[in-house]
Amino acid sequence: MEIFEKIERTRHFGELFLLWLWYHSQVDDTIFYLSDKTTLSLAIDSQIILEAHLSESERTTLSGGAPAESREAFEAIRQGKIISQAKIRLQRDEKEWVFTLASNTLSISGLKIPALMTKSEDDKLYERQALIEEVDSLVRGLYESFLQTRLGPAWEQESRDIITWISDNADLENRA
Amino acid sequence: MGALEGSLSFKTYYVKGEPPNDFQETYLRKLQEHFFEPLSPVGDVERSVGWVPAQDPIATEFSRDHLFFNQYIVFAMRIDKWALPSCWVKALMRQAVAAHIAEAGLKETGDEKRPAKLSKSAKDKIKLEVVTRIKQQILPAMKVIDVCWNIQENKLRFWSQSNAVCDEFAELFESTFGLQLDPDSPFLMARELGLSESQLDAMVNADPWHPVFDH
Structure with a gap:
């Protein structure tokens, strides 16, 4: 199989990754542990975009407040929509990044990085790149944790838990 | 930027x-x-x-x-x-065409005298002149x-x-x-993370996961 075919066949892993991040950010109270012992905090921020599978025109954009806690978001998932983009707030130690992660490419846009501490132009470049590479590496660490779960024996139980979590949150009566 | x-x-x-x-x-x-x-x-x-x-x-x-x-x-x-600012192109074209017609004078057609008409190639030439003039004044x-x-x-x-x-x-x-450049994607990111060949194969062979609910 050609590489481009493998790339296209596996784009759905990005969609599930965003759902997995959403799930763990809620059930684990935003705390994630990476395989290299890094601890970080991650929450879905002020926007989440859901699309019908293979139909970008059927799009639900939830923004403002806490869209990841809204019944509409869970209902959209229950109706078969996938997450195409989510705005994410990620913290590690004293540093915080806010950015939008796209599911099909796992690319970062609208990234806000922590304030720069350096003054000279060259130092600013290094610090800016270091902060970009740090968030990039944290996202990769999270993706690695997700893949180990998705491709391993833990997925069977995890997938059942995700379904229960969606059902519970989509059902208003149960929530009340 | x-x-x-x-x-x-x-x-x-x-x-x-x-x-x-x-x-x-x-x-x-x-x-x-x-x-x-x-x-x-x-x-x-x-x-x-x-x-x-x-x-x-x-x-x-x-x-x-x-x-x-x-x-x-x-x-x-x-x-x-x-x-190019289209309003300027139109306005200057209109002016330049009128000037060319005035210069060409009136043309006799049968019993009447009518303004000379410009050929397409003449119009194209005028347009090129107008566009060049505008380009010389803008960035x-x-x-x-x-x-x-x-x-x-x-x-x-x-x-x-x-x-x-x-x-x-x-x-x-x-x-x-x-x-050659390869844009990042869920598959290439997994490969770069060092997943084994069998894990990468499992990714390629996995169907998209969609939650199934009991109604």
Whole structure:
């Protein structure tokens, strides 16, 4: 199989990754542990975009407040929509990044990085790149944790838990 | 914009191939060979694309100090195009056509005398003159998109997510350096993370997971 075919066949892993991040950010109270012992905090921020599978025109954009806690978001998932983009707030130690992660490419846009501490132009470049590479590496660490779960024996139980979590949150009566 | 200041929306690419030992010399020369060429008001070239220093996009050459920063090579893709003000083109065309007709005088057609008509080629010629006149008074629209290439990790960031611009960038990069670029994706990220062949195969063979609910 050609590489481009493998790339296209596996784009759905990005969609599930965003759902997995959403799930763990809620059930684990935003705390994630990476395989290299890094601890970080991650929450879905002020926007989440859901699309019908293979139909970008059927799009639900939830923004403002806490869209990841809204019944509409869970209902959209229950109706078969996938997450195409989510705005994410990620913290590690004293540093915080806010950015939008796209599911099909796992690319970062609208990234806000922590304030720069350096003054000279060259130092600013290094610090800016270091902060970009740090968030990039944290996202990769999270993706690695997700893949180990998705491709391993833990997925069977995890997938059942995700379904229960969606059902519970989509059902208003149960929530009340 | 992006590598040094401003918006932080980018696409990550993996660079296929190893840099040569003298990469600073070689890449400086290759970037200079594909340096941005400014548009001229004369002629019919409407768009120009090439490399420029990220810190000074109107400079006329690269300097080593502004290109190499330890493991990073930082430069930018500049795209210029003429964006003519259509109202001015129309108004000046109308005036120029009227002036040409007045100059040609009245033409006898049968019993009547009517204003001479301009041929298509004459109109095209007038338009070219008008457009050239306008171009001589304006600057082209300029877009500058930063590139930050981490030579140690064979990875680069390009500060745009527009598919058309990214495709043009990849093509220009490949023709400049002879190196192929692969845009990041869930599969390539997994491969770069060091997943085993069997795990990568499992990814390729996995069907999309959709939650199934009991109703």
